[in-house]
Amino acid sequence: MTEEQDAHAEPKLPVGVGPWPGEWPDDPRYDPELLAQGDTRNVVDAYRYWSMDAIVADLDGRRHAFHVAIENWQHDMNIGSIVRSANAFLAAEVHIIGKRRWNRRGAMVTDRYQHVRHHEDVAAFAAWASAASLPVLAIDNVEGSVALDEAEMPERCVLLFGQEGPGLSPEALAAASGTIEITQYGSTRSINASAAAAVVMYEWCRRWA
Template sequence: MELISSRKNALARYAAKLSASAEFRREKGQFLIEGARLCADAAVSGVRITVLFSTEQAEGRYPEYLARIRPCAEQEYQITDPVAQLLSDTKSTQGIFCICAMDARCSTLDTADPTGKYAALENIQDPSNLGAVLRTAEAVGVDGVLLLGSCCDPFAPKALRAGMGAVFRLPLIASPDGADAVKALQSRGFSCYAAVPAADAVPITQCHFGGGSVILIGNEGNGLTPETIAACRTRITIPMKGRAESLNAASSAAILLWELSKN
């Protein structure tokens, strides 16, 4: 197995740039994942792994995970600890990394199943929030997640870690404009529900979500845009007690998507 020992190595620098830059990830159609469990999860989920990197120490610590990853990796390199630190987005790395192909993991609105149930996120900026919502969406069994407007990259390192591999299995649909997406979905028979912190909105506990339902959740600080709210035919809210006026995006999504999945 070839050893990469220099932080100036071209492939190591390429992998580090995949970790650091969303624009570079989109340009190359690849992303970098880190960690024994996450890399093994990618392998068993059918993600195309183009390169596997591992340190000598990782060989001894995580043989069972590497045994799952190796058959799926097109190339493999051993790396030194300094190179692992270059690639790592964490303070203490496990020393296992994979370059993976995106392979058109984000599709378009016309692929949404009119009988399915979807979460739609508009302008979510925190990768950890995005990853947490994807993890919840997979756990409760929604059929996919729509990323509307200027959502952060689901393949960012923090989003990948928070999502615990959900991005490998959950259908993603991207659309640049929330209001236009709502109009297009409703024209196909979908029911779109705007989640808002408003007393005059319909309490989520009073809603029945059949097939073709989409719950829209907005930006951490500003919520959904006024245009997107106006485009939705129904506004819904989470009834709250005490002095709390709102919940963060990940907490709201957990409640909303659980209710969506129950009906």
């Protein structure tokens, strides 16, 4: 970048807040290090300067009744983004089915505030959901799927998402008590997996939150 270009560049706005001005608050939820150095985390203003443990404890007191599950059997960058959306919509828990490792970059560190559980395979996940008395709703545009705006979505449930492209495995579809699809109007067969997850989570919140 030349000096002339640099002179006309948009100024970078500060992210977050600086050190706490004045006397520190007498509240155990606040983190002394953040009070001293400032808080540039991607958190809402109400949580500024709070410690991570304090934020998680507060979220745990008001999490929603739906869970999110993701079948992780191939490399998929969308898993992190789905975890980020699960945090935004305050899901009770996120379940990773299959490979334990997943790309956390898209989560933007929101996985620190979101409970994430791993299941070795679909059978293990299905056994957990059955023991928890949680119906599993598969999200996929396969034959027999019900449109999201018409589908039943109980308050306590697990929303099960598949990989970008191939969608859910036959085993995952068989473990679900129902299958939901998002109505589309263009030429593409499917939409981005993380976008689909955000749409369905928002619909749950519209009905129940």
